[in-house]
Amino acid sequence: MDIPTPLGTRTFASVRGAWIAPVLALTLSACALQKPANVSNEAQLTPPTPSATALLxxxxxxxxxxxxxxxxxxxxxxxxPSPSSAFSTAVTQGAASxxxxxxxxxxxxxxxEREGLQSLLTERRVLRALAEGSQNGNNGVPNLLPASIILEGGVIAYDTNTRTGGLGAKFLxxxxxxxxxxxxxxxxxxxxDVTTGEVLDSVSTTKTIFSHEIHPSYFRFVNYYDxxxxxxxxxxxxxxxxxxKEAIDAAVMHLTINGIKNNLWRLRNPADWDSPLIQRYLAAEKNEVVTVTPRQAVDMDTEATLTQTQ
Known part of the structure; x- marks a missing residue:
């Protein structure tokens, strides 16, 4: 035998189903039509990194x-990684710039300029040709500025997923x-050093790249079937x-301060050595020094015994 449903119950369920569907469709359409942020804005200068601000x-x-x-x-x-193109590198190829x-x-x-040296030499030949064709015959092209040091190096490591994790909870x-x-x-x-080829100093800097995702969800039966x-x-x-860029800026900063400390180059005012900026970078360098602990006496005795046996 069918049990009749009260009129108020049918009315409430039908009304609730009637407003949930339009609201849900409107919400999804609003999300689909939402424009990505900062796409239509004008191009702007690349924001300075903390180390770039310190360099200034x-x-x-x-x-x-x-x-x-x-x-x-x-x-x-x-x-x-996949699904990106197999020919797309993980880091930028414009690190020299x-x-x-x-x-x-x-x-x-x-x-x-040395990376585009061939283009520079070509333009200088054009200038000399124009000057030789003039009436005065004075080429007027000065010599290139010689460098005292060459900066070498590159991006030597890129490690993915050095740390991963997550957290989630659901209730009702x-x-x-x-x-x-x-x-x-x-x-x-x-x-x-250009004159001797000596490596005056070498520094390595590391920067982490952080990515995170937030995923909210809502799951509810609005009636017995929906x-x-x-x-x-x-x-x-x-x-x-x-x-x-941040790692490169920090490397230039540390290389410059190490050069001052080792008397490779000097400050205009020696009193600036005590400035908070320089002292902060010196303190950071001291904190990164690896301390080698002496081996245990037992290990040393064992090694001595093995040496005498051999």
Whole structure:
């Protein structure tokens, strides 16, 4: 025997089903039509990294250093993981341009063009040809500025998923989960004396690349037969090129301060050595020094015994 449903119950269920469907469709359409952020905005300058800001605050040198950069290559051999293209590299191939800008921003170096040297020499030949064809016959093309040091190095490591993790919870159909992953890029920079070929100093800097995802969800039966399920998501990936730029800026900063400490180049005002900026980087360098602990006496005795036996 069929049990009749009360009129109020049927009315409430039909009304609830009538407003849930339009609201859900309107919500999904609004999400689909939402424009990505910062797409229609005007192009702007690349934001400075913390190390780039520190470079701009360096005390002035006694004499600027003429530095040449022939290349700052990607030595990792890493490619982006699937489903990206197999020919797409994991890190930027324009690290040399980032290094040149860091040298210029520091105020300590006079970077000279060497990566595009062939194009520069071609234009200089054009200038000489034009000058020789003039009436006065004076070529007027000065000599190229010679460099005192060459800056070598490159991106030497790119490690993916050095740390991963996540957390999630659900209660009465309402849930929230989050996941994160950490990549790591390492840069090496060394200064080479042009006259002797001696490596004056070499530094390596590491920068982490942080990515995280937030995933909320809602799961509820609106009546005996209809299921309402709503999901969303937000993902933020730190740009890899900004991480490479930060590592390069930090390498230039440490290389400059190490050169001051080792009397390779000097400050215009020696009292600037005690500035908070320089002392902060010196303290960071001391904290990264690896302390080698002595071996246990038992291990040393064992090694001595084995040596005598041999």
């Amino acid at each position: 605050q360096l005390p002035p040198p006694q004499k600027k250093i003429v530095a040449a950069v022939y290349g700052f290559r990607d030595e990792t051999g890493q490619y982006k 980032m290094l040149m800008k860091a040298l210029k921003d520091s105020g300590w170096y006079i970077p000279v 159909g309402i849930g929230l989960s989050t996941q994160y992953s950490v990549d790591q890029v390492t840069v090496n920079l060394r200064a080479v 299921l309402l399920e709503i999901e969303g998501g937000y993902t933020h990936n730190e740009p890899a090129q900004l991480a490479v």
